[in-house]
Amino acid sequence: MAQKARFDAPLKLRSGTELPGFELAYEAYGELNAARSNAVLVCHALNASHHVAGTYAGREDEVGWWDNLVGPGKPLDTRRFFVVGVNNLGGCHGSTGPMSPNPATGKPWGGDFPVVTVEDWVESQARLADRLGIERFAAVMGGSLGAMQALQWTLSYPERIRHSLVIAATARLSAQNIAFNEVARQAITTDPDFNGGHYYDKGVVPVRGLRIARMIGHITYLSDEAMMGKFGRQLRRAALGFDFDIDFEVESYLRYQGDKFSSYFDANTYLRITKALDYFDPAADFDGDLSAAVARAKAAFLVVSFKSDWRFAPARSRELVKALLDARKIVSYLEIDAPGGHDAFLMDDARYFGALRAYFGNIEL
């Protein structure tokens, strides 16, 4: 069941801006043990939320985004661990974000909501951990952008993380990654309905931009092989139309994904999330030396990449593993030969889930 935690002390953001108090939507599964040693934080990526596992009464179709992994008897077993999912600050699933009222004006923040970063998310999550009485997490875990938080936690709060599971990650975006994000942002900000982010009170939504942003993003989440396997060159109609309507199944799929996404996700949140991705670079303060940047971590790491992931390819994960080895950290690394592309981190794979189950099983409480 989703809950909310309100924090009244201002939060100084990495940008220098101060957020005057905020709310976080979160969900928790299992029980915090008496020693408070069994808490696991699950961080979400781009479009997910605090709803990590299970369903709500009466809304059985809204299954948590990592329900195949998290739950009773699952690899992250909620009979043993107390699992917390949080909607990131700046999100659109219940935590304070661009849709929330700006206390200075009483109207939605809209385009005035500050740009938040991975570091800021960790700061806000640390306050939630304090509130829940979790001094030290048994583990923090995430995939993609969630993995960046799992890594940042070990750097912001080395004493508070025993294990960090960094899945389908990169320690910094490449120029190509940033370029894809910029195309997505351009799609949104050039939509005539965007209005500089102040579209809520105008009764419009930059749907066209958000659709295209999602379509581009979606292509980068899948591998060529997975798309070919799923759609091939299959036609949607009896023969080629020689017009600009949908010919191929893959076009129909992308439009469907774009429509679905733009019906529930907020464009202002999307913009900010892409910036959080672009800005993440813990090595930046160390002249680009990632080994020096991770030196302060005290956690043991499990790094997992997927061979078909070209968005954050295995080479990016190996850079992180190398840095962790240089810094003499405890690390294991798996390179899973799964076909699913970047999204493989969300999919059940016997090797991947088997390793996660074994890893969590060995965490002492």
Added chain:
Amino acid sequence: MTSSEQALLAARPDFAAVARWVSQRARVLDLGCGDGALLRYLWEAREAPGYGVEIDDAEVVACVRNDINVLQLDLESGLSLFRDGSFDTVILSETLQTIRRIEQLMREMLRVGREAIVSFPNFGHWSARMQVLLGRMPVSEELPYEWYNTPNVHLCTTTDFEDLCRKLGILIRERVALHQGRQISFLPNLLGSIAVYRCAMV
């Protein structure tokens, strides 16, 4: 020694030889570590913290289950993830014969480690020689594969291996030949079915 350790040593007699040359609390890298049994043994016998490198999916998951630090990497692409001299001992235990680029790997082992321990099935053992003499590729306990399904690409004798070390400027500090768990000191290249070497750069 626990009963599980005894069973392990019976199954892998080279483990004891390897462990003798690993000093207390040494940093160890085990290349081709399988399910991590040797690293587990070294941790228990020597308190030596280690990393394993393994390519096989099932073995890697087994390492995680055995609470061994494992890195799923292809040895053929080198050891570029490891800094110079970052390990006390680098172990290549009964894996040499499956490696394609042996010269590169041997150099890399002694770049990242101060010492290397290499064990391999000795193709010079009399039973292998006899089988070849009788016109067949050898099949034995140490070399259980048929010629058509073997993962081994570079089989050698102890004399061959020592020649390679000389060529690469590698110093052999110690060597042991084993057969059925027992140390062989007489005619090791003829009577030893497993060879274990302790090497360093000259």
